[in-house]
Amino acid sequence: MAIVLDINGLSKRYGNIQALDALTLQVEEGSIYGLLGPNGSGKTTTLGMVLDVIRPGGGSFSWFGSSVSKTTKQRIGALLETPNFYPYLTAKRNLQMVAHIKGADSASINRVLDLVGLGTRSNTPFKSFSLGMKQRLAIGAAMLNDPEVLVLDEPTNGLDPQGIAEVRDLILRIAAQGKTIILASHLLDEVEKVCTHMAVLRSGKLMANGSVGDMLAAQEQLFICAAALEPVLALLERLPYVAQFRPEKEGVLLTLSEGYTSQDINRDMFAQDIVLSQLIVRRKSLEAQFMEIIKN
Numbered sequence: 001m002a003i004v005l006d007i008n009g010l011s012k013r014y015g016n017i018q019a020l021d022a023l024t025l026q027v028e029e030g031s032i033y034g035l036l037g038p039n040g041s042g043k044t045t046t047l048g049m050v051l052d053v054i055r056p057g058g059g060s061f062s063w064f065g066s067s068v069s070k071t072t073k074q075r076i077g078a079l080l081e082t083p084n085f086y087p088y089l090t091a092k093r094n095l096q097m098v099a100h101i102k103g104a105d106s107a108s109i110n111r112v113l114d115l116v117g118l119g120t121r122s123n124t125p126f127k128s129f130s131l132g133m134k135q136r137l138a139i140g141a142a143m144l145n146d147p148e149v150l151v152l153d154e155p156t157n158g159l160d161p162q163g164i165a166e167v168r169d170l171i172l173r174i175a176a177q178g179k180t181i182i183l184a185s186h187l188l189d190e191v192e193k194v195c196t197h198m199a200v201l202r203s204g205k206l207m208a209n210g211s212v213g214d215m216l217a218a219q220e221q222l223f224i225c226a227a228a229l230e231p232v233l234a235l236l237e238r239l240p241y242v243a244q245f246r247p248e249k250e251g252v253l254l255t256l257s258e259g260y261t262s263q264d265i266n267r268d269m270f271a272q273d274i275v276l277s278q279l280i281v282r283r284k285s286l287e288a289q290f291m292e293i294i295k296n
């Protein structure tokens with residue numbers, strides 16, 4: 001997969017505050033990349049720098065293999081803060097004004113209104129929209145030039161559950177068109193539900209990154225019990241795909257190497273005449289991992 005955004009040792013300091021500390025990461029084409037971290041962890045600073053609105057203190061980045069320029073910027077749509085639309089103008093009229101400023105084709109307005117689910121509300125004044133509709137219109141404005149990449153900062157902030165669901169749905173719809181999406185969020189749930197990849201930031205430092213699937217799968221734990229634990233422990237010692245195990249209460253807690261599942265354990269125990277009385281798959285939640293990551 002082509003690399004859309006390549007960040008290398010990017011740093012930014014504000015007085016005594018190290019807002020970002022040598023961040024290195026790559027965003028692949030077609031991914032939905034979540035920058036996850038608590039407030040003040042450096043997410044907005046990162047997005048601001050790669051969008052060329054904040055000057056980097058150190059390090060570098062490139063878009064589509066080139067340094068940032070007018071041409072690369074035309075390939076990126078961004079929504080860093082809620083834009084000011086004209087309250088008394090309709091959704092369509094507001095988009096026409098944005099299209100004019102951006103030099104976007106006016107034919108793209110109807111396409112974008114349909115994309116964000118406001119096609120039937122195009123003649124409604126902006127002021128009568130719900131917050132979720134306003135946010136979708138803002139995302140639509142960012143999509144006017146049909147960019148390859150969409151960058152969003154906290155896209156569901158302040159929305160009610162329905163608004164959140166609609167915006168998440170929209171993000172997935174845009175990604176399904178083959179666009180790359182980079183979004184900052186302090187909500188683990190959002191990143192888990194929407195993103196394919198994620199980077200966890202804390203105090204400007206990268207704490208972990210990778211595919212969301214890998215981060216989930218890597219932490220599958222099993223809890224097993226049998227009438228006698230000694231033969232279980234002896235066998236676990238010998239099974240090459242058992243990454244870790246430790247006796248706990250009446251059973252054993254274990255993690256397996258990638259690619260192995262509870263079925264493998266069950267089969268191998270049974271082959272040694274060990275009948276498991278319990279086999280529980282405990283997926284360590286991403287939330288528990290996230291809390292651990294930002295705590296350590």
Ligand SMILES: Nc1ncnc2c1ncn2[C@@H]1O[C@H](COP(=O)(O)OP(=O)(O)OP(=O)(O)O)[C@@H](O)[C@H]1O
Nearest residue numbers: 014017019037038039040041042043044045046186
């Ligand atoms: N213009 C600025 N001047 C001084 N300090 C700043 C400035 N912008 C950000 N900071 C500080 O840099 C750190 C990172 O801020 P940043 O806004 O990037 O974090 P964030 O993860 O986006 O958090 P939030 O979601 O609260 O915006 C914070 O400590 C913040 O107070």
